[in-house]
Structures are given as C-alpha cells and as structure tokens.
Amino acid sequence: MTSDMHLPPAFTTQRSARGILQWLNAPERRGPLLVAPAILTLFLVNILPLLWSFGLSFFNYRANRQAAPRFDGLxxxxxxxxxxxxxxxxxxxxxxxxxxxxxxxxxxxxxxxxxxxxxxxxxxxxxxxxxxxxxxxxxxxxxxxxxxxxxxxxxxxxxxxxxxxxxxxxxxxxxxxxxxxxxxxxxxxxxxxxxxxxxxxxxxxxxxxxxxxxxxxxxxxxxxxxxxxxxxxxxxxxxxxxxxxxxxxxxxxxxxxxxxxxxxxxxxxxxxxxxxxxxxxxxxxxxxxxxxxxxxxxxxxxxxxxxxxxxxxxx
Amino acid sequence: MSALTVQRVTKTFGDFTAVSDIDLTVAEDEVLCLLGPSGCGKTTTLRMIAGLESVSQGQILFGGEEVSAKPAQHRNVAMAFQFYALYPDLTVGENLIFPLAAEGLSKAETQERLDGIADTLHLDSVLQRRPHELSEGEKQRVAVGRCIIRRPNAFLFDEPLSRLDVALREDMRGSIRRILATLNRPTVIVTHDQLEAMTMGDRIAVMRDGRIEQVGTPQDVFDHPANTFVAGFIGTPQMSLLDGRCLDAGETQVTVGTDQMRWTLPASRFADMPRTGEAATVGFRPRAASLTPGGLALGGCRLVLSEHMGAEKLLHFDWHGQAVRVLTQDDAPQIDEICTVYLGDAAPHVFDNNGIRLRMKGDRQ
The missing domain is CATH 1.10.3720.10 (MetI-like)
Incomplete structure (x- = not known):
C-alpha cells in the first residue's frame, strides 16, 4: 500500500480506466455485456420497425408523401x-x-x-x-x-x-x-x-x-x-x-x-x-x-x- | 385339441445358425419351458412356432397339421411378448378383447370372456385405463390376459416375467402356473430364469447354441443332468464340476480322480461304464458338500470367497485350480484358510470325456 504513494497522478487515472474495465468484466456482468450487441442489433432492425409499423397501423400515413401522419385510431x-x-x-x-x-x-x-x-x-x-x-x-x-x-x-x-x-x-x-x-x-x-x-x-x-x-x-x-x-x-x-x-x-x-x-x-x-x-x-x-x-x-x-x-x- | 410338434427344425440367418435341428413335442395339456442363456435360440424357436419367423428346414405341426408355411395370422396361436406389445391407443379392455375380433364372437360372449379374464387377473379396476397409465405388473397381466382370452392352438409366452421385480415375479409365477393348468392347450414359455422354468414348466427343454441339450421334467433335469452344461446351468448355487480322468474301470470298482484325489464308486451303480484312461468330470451340488467330516474328503481347499445367502453361506474354495462350492449353515472359515471339504454319502454325477452324463442304475431315463 505504501508504494502507491509514490505513483504519479497520470497513473491513477489510468488505474480508474482499468477499474471500469474490471467492473465490466465481473462474472455477473460479462454475459449480458457479450449479448448486448446482438440484442441492440435485433432491437434496431427487428423489434423497433415492428413496433413502429404497429404504431403506424393506427395512423393515416403514406410513405411516399411528406404529410405528417394523422392519428386515426382503429x-x-x-x-x-x-x-x-x-x-x-x-x-x-x-x-x-x-x-x-x-x-x-x-x-x-x-x-x-x-x-x-x-x-x-x-x-x-x-x-x-x-x-x-x-x-x-x-x-x-x-x-x-x-x-x-x-x-x-x-x-x-x-x-x-x-x-x-x-x-x-x-x-x-x-x-x-x-x-x-x-x-x-x-x-x-x-x-x-x-x-x-x-x-x-x-x-x-x-x-x-x-x-x-x-x-x-x-x-x-x-x-x-x-x-x-x-x-x-x-x-x-x-x-x-x-x-x-x-x-x-x-x-x-x-x-x-x-x-x-x-x-x-x-x-x-x-x-x-x-x-x-x-x-x-x-x-x-x-x-x-x-x-x-x-x-x-x-x-x-x-x-x-x-x-x-x-x-x-x-x- | 391337440399337441404341438416341432420336427427337425433349423433356422439360419445368413451364415449364422440360430436353431439347429431341434425336435420338441408339447402335449395339449402340457407347459414346456424353453430355458437357456441369451442367444441360445429359444426365442427364435418360439417365434418360429408363432409364425413370426420362417423355418429354414423342418416342420412345425399343430395336431398333425403342418403349419410351417403359414403366416402368424393363419396359425391361431396366442402369444405374450417380452415387452408386452400392448396397443398404446387402446384401453386395457379394448386391448384384452382385441384378438377376439377375428373369432367373430357375439357381443355377449366377448363381454363374458372379458369379465372372466378381468376377474382372474384382477384387472377390473383398470379396464378403462390406457397402457401408459399402468404399472409394470398390470401391463404384464394385460399381456397375459390378451393371450389367454383366446382359445388358440397354442399359447406362447416370451420371457413373461423378465421385466417384473422380484416380489411381483414370485407372485405372478404362482398365478400364471394356476391359470396355465386350466387352459388345456400346448403352452411354450421362453425364459432364461431356471427358477421360473422349474416352477412353471411341466417339462423343461434346456437349450444352448441352437441345440436342445436336454428335455425332461424339472426334477429329472435337476437330478440327472444329461451333460456338464445342463449340470452347471440348472440349480442354484451352481454344481461344482471337477475335471479328472477315469483311473480304473474294474469289475467291481470304478476309480475316477485327479492327481490330488480319487473317488471310488462301486461298478454295480453304473449303467454306462466309463473307460479307463479317458477324461471324466465329477460333479456334486454345493448342498451335498459340507465342512463336517464324513464320506469322501477333498483336502487342501483354500477359501477364496464367502457369500451370505440369508440362512446359509456359500463358500467358494479353490481346490488345486478347480472351483469347489459348499453351501453351509456353519460359520465360515477365514479367507485363505485351508480346509477339507467332505462329500458325505451323496453319489456324485459323473460325466465322460465329451461331458455326457454316465447313466447310473436307477436313473429314470
């Protein structure tokens, strides 16, 4: 512990960056972190358009017009x-x-x-x-x-x-x-x-x-x-x-x-x-x-x- | 009704001979047990009788009528399968009366037979269930029931009790024996369990490597095994068989022995005389031997294993490289202790150089 006292300030910032990595690399976070990119991609290209189109089905909207969608209910x-x-x-x-x-x-x-x-x-x-x-x-x-x-x-x-x-x-x-x-x-x-x-x-x-x-x-x-x-x-x-x-x-x-x-x-x-x-x-x-x-x-x-x-x- | 005859039947699968030139006759009120180790051809024989397997050579006759070329449907045999073969989608009741459809019985008669079977086999409470809802014992009873509900030319059972636990097996052995006694049809039971064969069969046919080694009543096969295979196979604990040679076959006395031991038996007891100089095997049942002095003595037996069998102990000795078994109620000696085993007055079984039993006077054969 005493040897820490001699370290320059730059080293301590580097240490905290490594600390974040270590925090992310903890066993309980490693799994979710690894699947996160896949989930994110899935959400962007699949789930979001799905929800978007579901939303659109309640509006009056034409994709080839500039007019703003108008809510039409059912x-x-x-x-x-x-x-x-x-x-x-x-x-x-x-x-x-x-x-x-x-x-x-x-x-x-x-x-x-x-x-x-x-x-x-x-x-x-x-x-x-x-x-x-x-x-x-x-x-x-x-x-x-x-x-x-x-x-x-x-x-x-x-x-x-x-x-x-x-x-x-x-x-x-x-x-x-x-x-x-x-x-x-x-x-x-x-x-x-x-x-x-x-x-x-x-x-x-x-x-x-x-x-x-x-x-x-x-x-x-x-x-x-x-x-x-x-x-x-x-x-x-x-x-x-x-x-x-x-x-x-x-x-x-x-x-x-x-x-x-x-x-x-x-x-x-x-x-x-x-x-x-x-x-x-x-x-x-x-x-x-x-x-x-x-x-x-x-x-x-x-x-x-x-x-x-x-x-x-x-x- | 009439007897079932298997005449000089052979079954080959390609180069492999599963059953080789066997003869069997089962009388109309008789239960014959085919007994033997796995792969001895007993199931193949049963399947040939059922018509599920073709006959390569020879004939199968039901009451004098040749049926070898007929398929199973036209033989009118009832068979209980080892894995029960219950129709999974039918209820127990429907399973039981399934074979009756081919008999064209009236509804009333069908119902009467079903009631009779359900009553005999205690299946009344499960008639509406489907096979997957049954216990192993119930499945087995349904399989037997589906068989005995018919009035066929022959009843065939393939390892009927092999999948039951010990207590149930003993129970069913008795029930099946009682039911079989009322059927009055030739019945063949395949089993690898000698106790089953001894208790259920009127006669036993011991098979090995596709051949029948001996046919006889359970008592007969036990008392007068035809050869060393049957001697070793029938009876628990297994008979001790000691290899030696016939040292002298004289007018009055026959001496059989090894380098360590010799037996002298009065020549008058032999129906078949051994020949001097030829190999001979002497057998005795573990129950006939003891550690109590008396009769012929086998010195220098080293105890290698002592098994507890409840009231008795089975002692395995090594006697100059040959296995000697003794069933005793006495305290077991220490392992590796050298003892003397006495054979008392019991007459040993003597087999010739081909392992064939030398008949004694008074043998029933």
Whole structure:
C-alpha cells in the first residue's frame, strides 16, 4: 500500500480506466455485456420497425408523401374488416391453404409409408425426394412459371399432345389456384413426409407382430398401431404447413402475381400491393397485423400441441 | 385339441445358425419351458412356432397339421411378448378383447370372456385405463390376459416375467402356473430364469447354441443332468464340476480322480461304464458338500470367497485350480484358510470325456 504513494497522478487515472474495465468484466456482468450487441442489433432492425409499423397501423400515413401522419385510431382495422376485397383475399388464401396442405398431407403420408419400408436405392431416392424443400422459393417459382407457360411450358406441350391446342392453366381463376397449390405441394410434401416418417420408424416392430398373432386385418393394424403413432406428428405437420402457407407470398407473386385479375391474390400479396404499390402504408401495416394475429393463433395451437406431445412422451 | 410338434427344425440367418435341428413335442395339456442363456435360440424357436419367423428346414405341426408355411395370422396361436406389445391407443379392455375380433364372437360372449379374464387377473379396476397409465405388473397381466382370452392352438409366452421385480415375479409365477393348468392347450414359455422354468414348466427343454441339450421334467433335469452344461446351468448355487480322468474301470470298482484325489464308486451303480484312461468330470451340488467330516474328503481347499445367502453361506474354495462350492449353515472359515471339504454319502454325477452324463442304475431315463 505504501508504494502507491509514490505513483504519479497520470497513473491513477489510468488505474480508474482499468477499474471500469474490471467492473465490466465481473462474472455477473460479462454475459449480458457479450449479448448486448446482438440484442441492440435485433432491437434496431427487428423489434423497433415492428413496433413502429404497429404504431403506424393506427395512423393515416403514406410513405411516399411528406404529410405528417394523422392519428386515426382503429379506422384502418375497421375499414379492412368491412372491406369485401380483404375478405375475398382471405378466402383465396384459405382455398390455397386447404388445397395445398391437404395435398401435402396425402402425398407426404403416402411417401412416408413407402419410405418406411426397406428397398434397394432407398437412401438415394429419399435424397431426391427431399430436394424440393431445399430449393429456394424463387427458383421453384420461376421453374413452375416456365412449366405452366402456354407457349414454352412442358405442361402445355403435354396437354397439347391430346387436345392439339396450347393450354394456359394460369388463364382461369380455378386453374391458377390449382397451379399454385400444385407448386406449393410439390415443394412441401417432402417436409410432411419427413415428419410422418419419423413417427412411422418409431413404431416398435413387436406391435405389428402382436397384431399379426392377434389376426388383425391390415386396416385394423393401421388404425390401432400406425395412426396413433403418427397422429401427433401429422397434426404438427398440418399446423406448421398451414401457418407457412397462410403467409405465402413468393410462389404466388412469382407464378401468377395474383392474377388472373385478383383470383390468386393471397392476403400477403394484397398487403404487399397496398403497401408498396398503392403506398397506403398504414393500411398495409394494419393488414399485416391482422395476418400476424391469425398466425399467432395458429402458432399457439401448434405450441400447445408440441407441449402436449412432449408431456405424453415423458409419461 | 391337440399337441404341438416341432420336427427337425433349423433356422439360419445368413451364415449364422440360430436353431439347429431341434425336435420338441408339447402335449395339449402340457407347459414346456424353453430355458437357456441369451442367444441360445429359444426365442427364435418360439417365434418360429408363432409364425413370426420362417423355418429354414423342418416342420412345425399343430395336431398333425403342418403349419410351417403359414403366416402368424393363419396359425391361431396366442402369444405374450417380452415387452408386452400392448396397443398404446387402446384401453386395457379394448386391448384384452382385441384378438377376439377375428373369432367373430357375439357381443355377449366377448363381454363374458372379458369379465372372466378381468376377474382372474384382477384387472377390473383398470379396464378403462390406457397402457401408459399402468404399472409394470398390470401391463404384464394385460399381456397375459390378451393371450389367454383366446382359445388358440397354442399359447406362447416370451420371457413373461423378465421385466417384473422380484416380489411381483414370485407372485405372478404362482398365478400364471394356476391359470396355465386350466387352459388345456400346448403352452411354450421362453425364459432364461431356471427358477421360473422349474416352477412353471411341466417339462423343461434346456437349450444352448441352437441345440436342445436336454428335455425332461424339472426334477429329472435337476437330478440327472444329461451333460456338464445342463449340470452347471440348472440349480442354484451352481454344481461344482471337477475335471479328472477315469483311473480304473474294474469289475467291481470304478476309480475316477485327479492327481490330488480319487473317488471310488462301486461298478454295480453304473449303467454306462466309463473307460479307463479317458477324461471324466465329477460333479456334486454345493448342498451335498459340507465342512463336517464324513464320506469322501477333498483336502487342501483354500477359501477364496464367502457369500451370505440369508440362512446359509456359500463358500467358494479353490481346490488345486478347480472351483469347489459348499453351501453351509456353519460359520465360515477365514479367507485363505485351508480346509477339507467332505462329500458325505451323496453319489456324485459323473460325466465322460465329451461331458455326457454316465447313466447310473436307477436313473429314470
């Protein structure tokens, strides 16, 4: 202690700087300090814009005008919920979700039943079947746009072999919706298959053996053994795909851009149009929050099911 | 109903022979226990009888009718699995009546059988529960119940008690024995537990490396083990087996011994005579040996381990490199103490150079 007395004043200031570092470096502060930059970035680029847009949804504001935002209360929400066009978009989205998710479940389940068996080249085929879900939306979108093209597309050519005329699937509302459904199902059926396959391979062989000994029919074996084992996973796949498909933007925008007319305009595409083509920024924000609300409801359901499944597995 | 016959059955998996040329017959009111260490082929044999495993060679017959080529669904056998194999999504009641669907019984009859089984196995209070809500003992009873609710060609049990704790196991052993006595169907139980086999089986088939070493009543297998494997496998504590050689097989006396010891037995007791000069093994049960002087003496036994077994102690001696076990109620000597073990008047088991039992006069075989 006595040696401190001889130190020059400059050294004591340096000591206090080091003191701050030491204070920050204390074990209880080190962790929060290390994550702080990430939290800050997240707040700036993610949370703040989110809250900002939520705030905007209560104002009358256009991003391409200089005018100051005017507070409108719940007007945007009221207008949207009473607007037939918005409900139409929700119905369109619902149709695409129902068609695509239904198709994904059927194809995914079928593929899973197939791949639960052992056969030559199974692993290689499994890899190939999984490829679609690993591609980017943009490449899948462009691929299907070309596939559906009336003058260049493979589909038109194949149909042409029978009818002698080019086939424009995207020209009719029903055709366009099925085109979207097919593209989305093509891309995401493998995902459903993966989940269901996980359930199928977890069924112990001895249950099937017991059912054989008990002389149960194929359908009865499926109902009492297979289905209970994959039921939970199918529900998860259903919800997960519903949430994802509900938000569909990329595929629709790339393949049909919402057309013909507004026949395939999903709520996500409509929100995009409102916000970035019509620059009705605050209305678009409100619509985005309506979509978010639906997604949150579905997600809670999803999490509830996941938790229940964990609880079942634990018991 | 009629007997179950396994005729010259062999099962190979690739190069591996799991079961090799076995013959078995189980009468219609008989319980046969397949007993053996893990990997001896006993479960494979059971699965072949059930139709869950194909037969590589040989035949399986139910009452004279060949069923080897039939799948499990067409054999009408009831089987209880080691891991119970209860259908997880069905209640206990639904699990129990599951196999009855194939029998096309009326509702009333189904209910009657269910009530009977639930009553016998004390499952009344859990009929509405699902398998994951049951205790291990209840699961086991449901598995047995789902089996005996049927009127099949044969009952098959794969390690039915292996997953129960000791107290429950003893309890269930008795119950199952009583139930099996009423079934009047050929029954095969696979177990690795000799006590289970001894108490539940009318007859025991001891298996090793895919072969049947001996088939007989529990008493028979215990009293007259066919070879050194069965002798060492059946009975707790394990029989002491001392390797030696036949020193002299005379008209009146047979002398078997080692460098340290010789046994002289009257030749008149042997049904099969040993040959002079050939290797021979002498066996005796630990309960037949004692430290109290009397009869044949094994000098120079060094105590290596003393195990408390409740009322008795199991003493492990080293006798010139061979293990000698003595079950005694007396105080144990000190470890490393040199003692003399006496064999009293009990007749030892004698096995020839191939480990096959030399039959004595009065053996039941």
């Amino acid at each position: 007007d945007n929400y009221g207008d949207l919920l009473t607007d037939d066009r918005v409900w139409e978009r929700f119905v369109t989205t619902g149709m695409i979700v129902a068609g695509s998710v239904g198709l994904q479940l059927i194809i995914g389940f079928g593929l899973a039943l197939l791949f639960a068996k052992k056969f030559p080249l199974r692993r290689i085929l499994l890899m190939l079947v999984l490829t679609p879900m690993m591609l980017s939306f943009v490449s899948v979108g462009i691929f299907f746009k070309l596939f559906y093209d009336p003058s260049l597309g493979l589909l038109s050519w194949i149909v042409g072999q029978f009818t002698g005329e080019p086939f424009a699937i995207l020209a009719t509302p029903a055709g366009a919706i099925s085109a979207i459904v097919i593209a989305d199902a093509w891309m995401w059926s493998p995902f459903v298959m993966l989940l269901v396959l996980a359930g199928l391979v977890s069924v112990p062989d001895y249950l099937y053996e017991a059912a054989h000994v008990d002389r149960a029919s194929g359908w009865r074996r499926f109902r009492t053994i297979t289905l209970p084992y994959v039921k939970g996973l199918i529900l998860l796949a259903l919800l997960f795909r519903t949430i994802e498909t509900f938000k569909t933007f990329d595929l629709v925008y790339l393949i049909t851009a919402g057309g013909p007319g507004s026949a395939t305009e999903t709520v996500a595409v409509y929100a995009y149009r409102l916000g970035f083509q019509n620059f009705r920024t605050s209305e678009a924000s409100a619509l985005a929050y309506l979509i978010l609300f639906v997604v949150i409801v579905l997600t809670s359901l999803y999490l509830y099911l996941v938790n229940r499944r964990d609880a079942e597995a634990a018991s």
